[in-house]
Amino acid sequence: EAALKASQSTYIVNDKITPREDATTYNxxxxxxxxxxxxxxYSGDFKPMPWKIKIDGLVKTPMEFDVADLIAKMPLEERIYRFRCVEAWSMVVPWTGFALSELIKQAEPLGSAKYVAFQTALRPEEMPGVGGFTxxxxxxxxxGLRLDEAMHPLAIMAVGIYGDVLPNQNGAPIRLVVPWKYGFKSIKSIEKITLTDKQPVTAWNVAAPGEYGFYSNVNPERDHPRWSQAQERVLxxxxxxxGGTGKRDTEKFNGYGEEVAHLYAGMDLMVDY
Amino acid sequence: MLAKISPWWIYGIGFIPAAWYFYHGAINDLGANPIQTFEHLLGEWALRFMIATLLVTPLRDLTRVNFIRFRRALGLMTFYYVLMHFLTYFILDRGMNLPVIFVDILKRPYIILGMTAFVGLIALAATSNTWSIRTLGRGWGRLHKLVYLIATLGVVHFFMAVKSWPPRPFVYATIIGVLLGYRLVKLLLDQRRAAA
Known part of the structure; x- marks a missing residue:
């Protein structure tokens, strides 16, 4: 794993960083x-390089980027974010990446674009978990994200963790990190980004709409239908x-409320969960 | 030959997985989420002992292998693993926080099902002795038919504790489904024979 050159960001939480071993083996x-x-x-056969990522849909200039180029040219920053899984555990992870907005801006979104859809690569021959009867x-x-969420400075495209390029299991070579939402929103190994005027279909929302909403903002007040979200186990x-149960109270928007709460002004987050 | 072997070896061997994982959890060598990993492993081992217990009858019917002398020990191992699974939840996972556990038991369907199965197993374990068999007579057999319900609750509890439909619960559900289905078919055939 090649080390990445990145500047230190101001987006840093002061919590203890999760050991690299844990963040790269518990996924x-x-x-x-x-x-x-x-x-x-089982991700050893997955080939993250070379990798192309496409931006299309409601943009002036549909584009295709080579991820190696992005790593070389984009202004990389290291950010230490809280990462809260919908399963009520959390980590603190140093990501290396750049603002998602920097990528979207290059394709020049049209005025009609309201949402951003993301898609992971699907390679059955390299991904042993996608087959089977069920x-x-x-x-x-x-x-997917709303366009204003996607343009928020906290939303980043990560290309590394712990100063190195992303290991396959963490979403190599490029993934989304949206720290105020449950982890499954931070889609891995992105192949395609599409700007649309309709709310995009999302994998977990299709699987269980009553359990995983489109927004999926971290919210201790709204329980998952089968378990509580009031607390999380810090891994x-x-x-x-x-070492103790390692539990802490979950914060609304995962503690990023000051930065992002305004995005949801006037919305009932118990309904738009 | 089997008649000479004491069932005590089942207890000797049966606790090895729990002791092994407990040791690894205690020295912080059970991954990033040791408490939950331990809790889940104990739950899966309970299902494995449940399957072994339910296998005794069909094995005796269909082959000449008769493990009936070991069935009580296998059933009790199922209970001990569910007990350890519960204690891990109660002590390590929830830190004996009674209000939280109380809400769990009232509000979380998968915990309600799991607790129901646990209570049922307590009744079966408490009557898994020769004295109870003698005292309860025919009632003992009826009471221990609860094991079919408990096995079903155990598998449903597993499905409800996970996201989406991963393969592992399906594997247990299929095996337990076949073992319960075997009994149903046998019951129906017996009834038809009795009617004829």
Whole structure:
């Protein structure tokens, strides 16, 4: 894994950083299997380079970028974000990347564009988890943001973690990180970004609409229908069983409310969950 | 030959997975989320012992292998693993926070199902002794038919605890479904025979 050159960002939380070992072996990336260790164990055949990422839809100039070029040319920053999974655990991860807005701006969105749709690569021969009699999700994995969410400075395209390029299990070579939303919104191994005027279809919303809404902002007040979201277990605090339960109260918008709450002014987040 | 072997080896071997994972969890070598990993492993081992328990009858019917002398030990191992699964939830996962656990039991369907199965298993474990069999007579057999319901609740509890429809619960559901289906078919055939 090549080290990345990045400037230090001001977007840094002061919480203890999750050990790299934990952040790279405890992953949800169902294309490689549904157990937490599967992505690290079974993503060895996945080829993240060379990689093209396309921006199309309601833009003036549809574009295709080579990810190696992006890594070389974009102003990379290291940001330390809280990462809150919908399964009520969390990590603190140093990402290297650039603002998603920087990428979208280059394609010049049309005035009619209201949403941004993202799509993960689908390569059955490199992804052992996508086959089977009962596909776990309706592949390819899809996610979406409202355009104003996508243009928010906290939303980044990450190309690295812990100072190195992304390992396959963490979404190599390029992924979204939206720290105020549940982790599954931060779609991995992105192949295509499409600007649209309609709310995009998203993988988890299709799988269970009552459980995973389009917005999926971190919200301790709205329980998942099957479990509470009021608290989260902070992973990688060490000590095994006897390091304490490592629980903390979940913060609304994952603690990024000051920056992002205005995006949802006037909305009822219990309805638009 | 089997008649000479004491069932105690099942307890000796049966606790090895729990002890092994507990050791790894205690030295912080059970991954990033050791408590939940341990909790899930114990739950899966409970299902495995449940399957072993339910296998005894069809194995005896269809082959000449008779493990009936070990069935009580296998059933009790199922109970012990569910008990450890519960204690992990109660002590390590929820930190004995009673208000939180109370809300769980009232509000979370998968926990309600799991607790129901646990209570059922307590009744079965408490009567898994020769004295109870003698005292309860025919009632004992009827009571222990609860195991079919408990096995079903266990599998549904697994499905409800996970996101989407991953393969593992399906594997357990299929095996337990076949084992319960075997009994249903046998019951229907017996009834037809009795009617004829």
């Amino acid at each position: 949800n990336y169902y294309e490689f299997g549904t157990s937490k260790g599967d992505p690290a164990a 596909p776990v999700l309706d592949w390819p994995y899809r996610e 990688g605090t060490g000590g095994g069983f006897f």
